[in-house]
Amino acid sequence: DDDDGFSFSLDDVLNLFSGDGMHDFFSDIYVGERYYYVGSSERLPNGDELVHGRRGRVIGLASDPLLWSVRFPGNEADADVHFGLLSSRPPPPLRHGFLVGDTVYYAGASHEFTSGDRLEFGLRG
Numbered sequence: 001d002d003d004d005g006f007s008f009s010l011d012d013v014l015n016l017f018s019g020d021g022m023h024d025f026f027s028d029i030y031v032g033e034r035y036y037y038v039g040s041s042e043r044l045p046n047g048d049e050l051v052h053g054r055r056g057r058v059i060g061l062a063s064d065p066l067l068w069s070v071r072f073p074g075n076e077a078d079a080d081v082h083f084g085l086l087s088s089r090p091p092p093p094l095r096h097g098f099l100v101g102d103t104v105y106y107a108g109a110s111h112e113f114t115s116g117d118r119l120e121f122g123l124r125g
Contacts, residue, residue: 029068029083031058037072039085041100048075052100053091056081 029035034055041052049072056072062080069078070086098104106123113119 029058029086031060033058035086035088036090037085038087038091046077048077048079050079
């Protein structure tokens with residue numbers, strides 16, 4: 001007898017990967033749920049933005065099996081986001097009370113890098 005106590009019907013398997021019940025066991029992401037983007041903020045080629053800490057709704061799998069299509073408020077198109085950059089919890093606060101998007105000023109000594117780039121006291125970033 002090969003019965004190990006587990007049995008799945010074809011309907012059980014199809015229900016895992018269809019409609020709002022779609023779920024990826026590897027990444028623990030559910031279609032229709034909202035997640036925080038915890039990657040670095042960036043502007044996408046179409047002008048949309050991925051913003052650290054912004055919540056978006058997972059729409060479905062993207063063309064790459066490690067990416068999810070996510071709809072973020074204010075963006076024109078859904079963004080393909082790596083599952084490791086989505087979190088059910090907000091990202092931890094930045095050190096010293098800074099917020100993403102804050103204007104900051106360099107307060108250290110001037111420094112020139114081998115690339116030729118320079119840091120100057122008071123430089124805005």
